[in-house]
Amino acid sequence: MSDEVLRMRGVGVRREKSMLLRDIDWTAHEDERWVVIGPNGAGKTTLLQVAAAQLFPSAGSVEVLGERLGQVDVFELRSRIGFASAAVAERVPPTEKVIDLVLTASYAILGRWKEDYESADLTRAVELLDALGCAHLIRRRFSTLSEGERKRVQIARSLMPDPELLLLDEPAAGLDLGGREDLLRRLSALARDPKAPMMVLVTHHVEEVPDGFTHAILLRKGAVVAAGELGDVFTERKLSKCFGLPLSVEQRQSRWTARAAP
Numbered sequence: 374m375s376d377e378v379l380r381m382r383g384v385g386v387r388r389e390k391s392m393l394l395r396d397i398d399w400t401a402h403e404d405e406r407w408v409v410i411g412p413n414g415a416g417k418t419t420l421l422q423v424a425a426a427q428l429f430p431s432a433g434s435v436e437v438l439g440e441r442l443g444q445v446d447v448f449e450l451r452s453r454i455g456f457a458s459a460a461v462a463e464r465v466p467p468t469e470k471v472i473d474l475v476l477t478a479s480y481a482i483l484g485r486w487k488e489d490y491e492s493a494d495l496t497r498a499v500e501l502l503d504a505l506g507c508a509h510l511i512r513r514r515f516s517t518l519s520e521g522e523r524k525r526v527q528i529a530r531s532l533m534p535d536p537e538l539l540l541l542d543e544p545a546a547g548l549d550l551g552g553r554e555d556l557l558r559r560l561s562a563l564a565r566d567p568k569a570p571m572m573v574l575v576t577h578h579v580e581e582v583p584d585g586f587t588h589a590i591l592l593r594k595g596a597v598v599a600a601g602e603l604g605d606v607f608t609e610r611k612l613s614k615c616f617g618l619p620l621s622v623e624q625r626q627s628r629w630t631a632r633a634a635p
Contacts, residue, residue, distance in 0.1 A: 376403045378538055378571040379424055383433035386419050386595075393419045394595045397433065401588070403537075406564045407573045408582050408603070411592035412616050417575045418458070418542055420592065424573060425456045425540050438537055455531030455570065458542035462527060465515050471526050472498055472511040478533035501529040505559055521552030525559070532570075539570045545581040557583045579607060579622070579629040591615040609634075 377400060384397040394416045401407050409417045422428035426437055426447045435442040440450050455478075465474060475498040476490055502508045505525040510518065518526065524544050531539060544560065545553045563569050564585030576582065582589075582603075589606040591598040592615070599611045607629055613620045619634035 377401070377436070378403050378438060379573075380436040381423070381430075381433065384423065384430045384435060385432035386416075386423065386428065387431040392595055394423070394430070397597060399590060399597070399600060401571065401573065403571045405571065405588050406586040407571075408586050408589040409573060409575045409592065410577065410579065410582075410589060410615070411598075412577065414594070415592040415615075416595040417592055419595075421456075421458070421540050421542050421573065421575050424538075425454055426450045427456070452534060453537045455534065455536035455539040456542075457524075457527040457531040457540070457544060459546075460542075462515075462523060467514070467516045469515050470511070471502065471507065471513050471515055471518070474515050474526065475502060475530045475533050478530045498529070498533060501532050502526070505529045506555065519552075520547045521549070521556065524548065524552075524556060528560075536570050539572045541572070541574045543575050543577070545576065545578075553581065557581065561585045579612070579631045582629055584627040593617070 379399065379401040381397050381399045384394055385392060386394040397420065409420055411417055419428065423430055423435055424437060426442060429442055437450060438453055476494060479490070479494055499508060499511065502511060505528055507522060507525050507529060510522060510526065515523065515526065528541065528544065531541070545556055548556060560574070561583040564572060564583055574583075574586065587603055588601060589603050590600040591606060591611060598615045599606045607622060607624070609620055609622045612622055612631055620631045621634045622629065622631045
């Protein structure tokens with residue numbers, strides 16, 4: 374198989390009279406770590422849903438993990454993709470325990486029922502939770518967790534099936550400063566792990582880009598403003614065009630900041 378993990382050509386998504394995405398060309402490889410960034414309504418979550426094989430485009434072609442949407446069993450394809458988003462969290466049963474939430478990812482379901490799990494499954498679930506600082510939460514109900522704890526548990530769940538592609542939709546949204554920095558530190562370690570899956574992370578803020586991410590795609594009004602290596606994309610000119618106002622952009626110790634230019 375080619376080292377291409379994602380390939381989109383001329384992709385468009387229409388909802389009624391609105392074009393959520395238009396003419397998207399994007400190729401991502403297995404050794405890259407991508408950030409999708411842009412203002413509200415830019416189409417970031419829609420793009421991630423297409424990449425997750427959760428949403429079919431209205432136009433163009435999409436290949437995910439070497440399989441073309443429309444010519445593959447999407448249920449089988451989705452089992453190879455880790456996906457963490459607020460939409461998934463909203464569907465978690467209120468009484469679901471953390472350990473069960475992670476375990477059920479092996480069957481791509483939400484809500485523990487009568488599935489059989491081997492001791493190796495339980496060990497893997499605990500190890501993933503531990504790597505994300507959540508091992509002490511295994512018996513807690515998901516509904517009782519803080520926002521930061523929920524984010525980390527969702528990422529552990531998305532890694533449970535040992536995916537070939539990991540998609541994270543605004544993992545730092547709603548976190549306080551401490552929670553955000555703790556999560557970004559863990560995502561940075563994951564991004565630098567050569568055994569980790571190819572990763573795509575959606576965010577509104579350059580400050581939420583973990584160290585170790587290599588590429589970025591900027592979206593505005595459903596279209597690509599720029600795409601490529603992080604240093605080539607995170608320029609004042611391109612980010613200002615993306616967000617529609619003059620920005621001052623700075624990189625310090627592998628992290629980025631942006632603010633309105635004086």
